Amino acid sequence: MPTITKLFSMAEASEHVSSDDCWIVVDGKVYDVTKYLDEHPGGDDVLVQSAGKDATEEFEDAGHSKEAREHMNTFFIGEIDPSPEIIEKMEISKQKKPSSSSLFLSESSLLWALPAAVLGISAIIGFLYLRKK
Known part of the structure; x- marks a missing residue:
């Protein structure tokens, strides 16, 4: 039986930005890294600064190892739902032009x-x- 992945909006992910509740988004996947903050080799401030936003670029720039990428799976909680972003873009294009x-x-x-x-x-x-x- 296939597993159902929970979908989150970026707005929902952006609400989790503190050291008590820290989510990051990497490659469209959402990770709750709150319990990992004290263990992160780069320090907790790196994760908290990237909390609530798409941290893909920062993650790739840091050059994480294969083991680090595999360890991320333990913090995986869902994926970003792409449909709200599409709807927002459609609403912008439908705005009345002068x-x-x-x-x-x-x-x-x-x-x-x-x-x-x-x-x-x-x-x-x-x-x-x-x-x-």
Whole structure:
């Protein structure tokens, strides 16, 4: 029978940031390292500083051994649920964009602004040239 992995949001993981309750996220997996803080060879402050966030880069930069990576499994409590992040990105893209009437030079008005400026300058130069004759 397959095991069911508990899914956490990053927001939930970010609530566990103290030395009394310390979670880290590495490669999308959530680890409760609270009981390991005193044993960590790099000191507890390294883990507490990475608590509640994705610490993958810091973990990889430290150059952990194969044994250390295997030992991490004893602290594994679940994985980050990717769906909330996708929903947040969708909500951002659905936010109302400013209408072209609210901006002086919106993206759509730039399509005609340059040709109109060239035409206007050409007309002024032509008028001034004919006036001098």
